[in-house]
Amino acid sequence: MNGAIGRLGYGVRLAASCWALAVLPAPAAAQDLAITGGTVHTVSGEVLEGATVLIRDGRIVEVARDVDLPAGISRVDATDRVVTPGLFDVTTSLGLVEVGAVSSTVDGQMQGDPVRAAFDVVDGLNPRSVLIPVSRAGGLTTALAAPSGGLIAGQAAVIDLAGTSVDEMVVRAGAAMIANFSAVAAGGARGAVSLRLREVLDDARFWRENRVEFDAGRSRDVSASRLDLEALGPVLIGEMPLIVSVHRASDIEAVLRIAADYGLDLVIAGGSEAWMVADRIADAGVPVIVKPLTNNPGGFDRLGARFDNAALLHAAGVDVIIGSFTSHNARYLTLEAGNAVRFGLPWEMALRAATLAPAKALGLAAEYGSLEAGKVGNVVVWTGDPFELSSRAETVVIRGRVTSLDNRQRGLLRRYRELDDERPAFKETGP
Amino acid sequence: MTEPRMRRCLFLALLSLVLVAAGCASSAGSGPESGPVPSAQAEGDGAKADRQLLNGTRNGAWESSYEPLPSGPVLIRGGTVMTAAGEEIAGGDVLLVDGRIQAVGMDLDVPAGAHVIDASGRFVTPGIIDTHSHLGVYPSPSVEGMGEGNEATNPVTAEVWAEHGVWPQDAGFWRALAGGVTTIQVLPGSANLIGGRGVTLKLVPGRGVTDMMFPRAPMGLKMACGENPKRVYATRGPSTRMGNVAGYRAAFIRAEAYRETWDRWLEGDRQSDAPDRDLQLETLAEVLRGNILVQNHCYRADDMLTMLELAREFGFSIRSFHHATEAYKIRDYLAAEGVGASMWVDWWGFKMEAFDGIPENIALVSDAGATAILHTDSGLEIQILNQNAARAMYAGLAAGIDVSRDDALRWITANAAWALGIDDRTGTLEPGKAGDVVIWSGDPFSVYTRADQVFIDGATVFDRERSRGNPVSDFELGILPEAGRGGAR
Numbered sequence: 001m002n003g004a005i006g007r008l009g010y011g012v013r014l015a016a017s018c019w020a021l022a023v024l025p026a027p028a029a030a031q032d033l034a035i036t037g038g039t040v041h042t043v044s045g046e047v048l049e050g051a052t053v054l055i056r057d058g059r060i061v062e063v064a065r066d067v068d069l070p071a072g073i074s075r076v077d078a079t080d081r082v083v084t085p086g087l088f089d090v091t092t093s094l095g096l097v098e099v100g101a102v103s104s105t106v107d108g109q110m111q112g113d114p115v116r117a118a119f120d121v122v123d124g125l126n127p128r129s130v131l132i133p134v135s136r137a138g139g140l141t142t143a144l145a146a147p148s149g150g151l152i153a154g155q156a157a158v159i160d161l162a163g164t165s166v167d168e169m170v171v172r173a174g175a176a177m178i179a180n181f182s183a184v185a186a187g188g189a190r191g192a193v194s195l196r197l198r199e200v201l202d203d204a205r206f207w208r209e210n211r212v213e214f215d216a217g218r219s220r221d222v223s224a225s226r227l228d229l230e231a232l233g234p235v236l237i238g239e240m241p242l243i244v245s246v247h248r249a250s251d252i253e254a255v256l257r258i259a260a261d262y263g264l265d266l267v268i269a270g271g272s273e274a275w276m277v278a279d280r281i282a283d284a285g286v287p288v289i290v291k292p293l294t295n296n297p298g299g300f301d302r303l304g305a306r307f308d309n310a311a312l313l314h315a316a317g318v319d320v321i322i323g324s325f326t327s328h329n330a331r332y333l334t335l336e337a338g339n340a341v342r343f344g345l346p347w348e349m350a351l352r353a354a355t356l357a358p359a360k361a362l363g364l365a366a367e368y369g370s371l372e373a374g375k376v377g378n379v380v381v382w383t384g385d386p387f388e389l390s391s392r393a394e395t396v397v398i399r400g401r402v403t404s405l406d407n408r409q410r411g412l413l414r415r416y417r418e419l420d421d422e423r424p425a426f427k428e429t430g431p
Numbered sequence: 432m433t434e435p436r437m438r439r440c441l442f443l444a445l446l447s448l449v450l451v452a453a454g455c456a457s458s459a460g461s462g463p464e465s466g467p468v469p470s471a472q473a474e475g476d477g478a479k480a481d482r483q484l485l486n487g488t489r490n491g492a493w494e495s496s497y498e499p500l501p502s503g504p505v506l507i508r509g510g511t512v513m514t515a516a517g518e519e520i521a522g523g524d525v526l527l528v529d530g531r532i533q534a535v536g537m538d539l540d541v542p543a544g545a546h547v548i549d550a551s552g553r554f555v556t557p558g559i560i561d562t563h564s565h566l567g568v569y570p571s572p573s574v575e576g577m578g579e580g581n582e583a584t585n586p587v588t589a590e591v592w593a594e595h596g597v598w599p600q601d602a603g604f605w606r607a608l609a610g611g612v613t614t615i616q617v618l619p620g621s622a623n624l625i626g627g628r629g630v631t632l633k634l635v636p637g638r639g640v641t642d643m644m645f646p647r648a649p650m651g652l653k654m655a656c657g658e659n660p661k662r663v664y665a666t667r668g669p670s671t672r673m674g675n676v677a678g679y680r681a682a683f684i685r686a687e688a689y690r691e692t693w694d695r696w697l698e699g700d701r702q703s704d705a706p707d708r709d710l711q712l713e714t715l716a717e718v719l720r721g722n723i724l725v726q727n728h729c730y731r732a733d734d735m736l737t738m739l740e741l742a743r744e745f746g747f748s749i750r751s752f753h754h755a756t757e758a759y760k761i762r763d764y765l766a767a768e769g770v771g772a773s774m775w776v777d778w779w780g781f782k783m784e785a786f787d788g789i790p791e792n793i794a795l796v797s798d799a800g801a802t803a804i805l806h807t808d809s810g811l812e813i814q815i816l817n818q819n820a821a822r823a824m825y826a827g828l829a830a831g832i833d834v835s836r837d838d839a840l841r842w843i844t845a846n847a848a849w850a851l852g853i854d855d856r857t858g859t860l861e862p863g864k865a866g867d868v869v870i871w872s873g874d875p876f877s878v879y880t881r882a883d884q885v886f887i888d889g890a891t892v893f894d895r896e897r898s899r900g901n902p903v904s905d906f907e908l909g910i911l912p913e914a915g916r917g918g919a920r
Contacts, residue, residue, distance in 0.1 A: 295606060296811060297906075299572050342880075390825050392829060
């Protein structure tokens with residue numbers, strides 16, 4: 001796929017972050033496809049009955065009722081089916097974890113200093129993770145593979161769930177900086193979170209403006225490593241979104257103040273009590289990533305958790321994004337979206353919250369998140385309403401190619417589908 | 432009577448509904464039965480005292496003080512009645528009288544003074560049951576001072592009882608209720624090989640835990656296989672699956688001797704002092720007698736087969752495996768042995784023993800004729816048990832597995848009731864069962880459906896439309912005025 005690769009304008013990048021500058025290899029085979037006859041939810045525009053989505057060279061070129069199809073083009077018949085953009089989950093560690101409790105398979109968390117802004121997940125990504133085809137089977141085509149832990153966890157990458165190499169998979173490295181409003185990581189008090197975040201942002205600005213002096217050893221002390229300060233550069237100039245996991249209403253306000261003071265491109269994640277400060281969040285133009293199925297007062301920072309958080313935020317004018325906040329079950333983003341609808345979020349907004357809204361928050365709306373000409377050909381054909389429990393993703397198209405929905409779990413199912421005289425070990429050897 | 436005969440008589444008397452006087456002669460069956468322990472009214476004073484001696488509730492201590500909320504007759508009319516007993520009746524009625532289901536059918540007469548609820552366009556099911564909850568012992572808020580689930584100080588803590596750690600003010604109870612849940616089993620955690628006794632609760636608020644206890648429900652015993660105990664006790668042991676099994680065996684060897692000592696004393700003239708009590712062995716001896724139902728956290732197929740060997744060695748039954756992510760691999764064994772499996776729809780991959788979990792697990796186990804149960808182990812997912820049953824059903828159907836809507840409903844009602852030994856009293860919409868009923872806004876197998884009203888023993892405990900009258904925990908009262916309405920949202 002050409003040209004979908006975002007390029008961060010910020011000057012010097014580390015070698016590990018150079019994916020952002022790379023151009024993905026050209027497709028080995030044609031990525032031309034016509035998905036015909038379905039009820040097409042474009043997300044950016046209207047719902048089209050019996051419409052065709054035409055993809056050429058991996059990009060959508062037309063979405064309409066009457067489309068002249070090129071001779072010989074591959075077709076997917078979506079008659080009586082629902083067609084949507086591929087789902088986009090920005091709350092995963094896909095490619096960075098295989099088995100949660102097996103530490104050698106967990107690459108999303110760098111231990112040590114609470115500030116790890118330079119930590120970039122890209123070189124740890126595993127395109128052959130068994131979680132990727134499992135997620136794809138749920139209609140997920142794109143994900144943010146995010147680091148976790150600490151105060152500043154590091155840099156996340158946007159990946160398409162296709163390909164056998166990191167080069168193929170990565171859409172944008174350094175797509176977002178991940179941070180946590182974590183008093184524990186900051187030193188035990190909420191005030192320390194703000195203190196530490198402001199200190200490191202100040203130092204990143206200082207480092208930017210005094211780099212020559214710094215390298216010459218004529219600088220004041222700074223609170224983070226050179227690499228961390230450099231990595232925060234794009235965040236400081238608003239080119240790299242800062243996603244902050246934060247729940248308590250007053251903590252959200254503290255983060256909004258910091259974002260305003262430093263001109264950050266802030267995204268709130270979690271936001272259990274975001275509905276309580278929805279107007280302020282809306283005024284600041286900050287999107288909120290919610291997990292709609294959240295309503296237990298699990299801690300004193302989320303006593304206000306409620307199922308209609310997404311609906312209330314939307315009603316206040318906040319751009320709502322829906323996340324699964326898991327990796328193994330990111331395939332069930334639709335369950336979260338359906339439950340957001342159950343508790344009042346308009347259906348169309350729930351679909352947008354799992355497609356275009358995340359793309360927009362990450363500066364990828366020109367390429368991802370809706371079905372319109374020019375966008376990357378990530379499309380899902382569903383057997384029915386994508387949020388309904390009886391529906392499933394029937395065809396998942398990534399960059400114009402129909403992907404396999406087979407996976408290790410289905411291999412296990414085939415092996416154990418019948419228990420008979422033949423021992424399972426001699427049956428089905430996997431997808 | 433010979434001694435073995437006598438013991439068998441006692442065993443049956445303790446176990447079945449049949450009266451002591453008639454029990455020995457008329458009961459031909461043996462082994463664990465699905466019936467509850469005898470009700471206080473039905474058993475004689477002597478038998479009751481003996482039962483209390485054996486299970487550690489002497490003088491009636493620790494017994495349920497549950498009282499149903501007051502209720503009048505209720506006729507739920509014209510809904511799609513999903514009975515969990517085979518039938519789905521379009522335009523059916525359910526009549527609740529004196530806290531019980533009096534009738535289920537078409538065009539029932541309205542009894543005098545009955546409150547009539549129009550359920551047309553809506554669905555009616557039995558109250559949902561979760562066999563695996565830690566509500567109350569790992570409550571909300573989950574903060575310092577509140578974790579009661581794991582007495583992780585010894586690999587065998589058969590002496591602890593979950594009910595002694597249940598906090599009735601857990602806000603999670605009322606959110607579960609709002610999701611249509613009427614009965615839960617609260618279990619100790621899985622840190623230990625033998626974690627302690629579980630307790631079955633009705634989701635009706637009380638000031639103490641006994642006010643919530645399901646009357647005369649058998650207790651459960653939490654046991655755990657595999658990774659958790661060996662991780663928790665890695666430095667002192669057990670640190671391997673071998674050590675795990677040695678630990679169970681050592682405990683049950685002691686329990687056999689204890690049971691023998693007590694049973695001999697009970698059968699004798701009781702002139703000598705009663706044997707010394709041992710809280711651990713008291714619990715395990717009751718497992719050996721079949722009076723406490725084993726609820727066994729176990730993921731891997733081979734681990735479950737190992738536990739079946741253990742049960743065979745000591746002559747007890749495992750009522751249900753829990754989590755059982757690989758139950759589908761041994762579903763024929765589960766069916767043949769009469770062992771249930773309480774499973775998630777889709778949890779997998781968070782540790783090695785969960786790596787082979789598949790969404791078709793429940794449907795495969797169900798289709799094989801084993802008792803399939805959908806459980807949650809989660810204060811969140813307990814609120815969407817109906818959705819999870821639907822997801823497990825649709826996953827099965829997509830794979831061509833023959834499961835029905837009634838099967839799927841039974842995974843969260845009748846089968847769960849069986850796993851808890853209360854299936855004679857709740858879990859289906861049949862005359863004589865408790866008035867534990869949910870009215871849903873639509874098909875409970877749709878993501879958009881909500882529980883509108885929840886009845887427990889005939890009384891409305893939750894009503895989505897009312898702004899006052901639904902339970903709210905003390906903890907939430909006034910702590911966040913903008914938010915505090917419990918599970919109503």
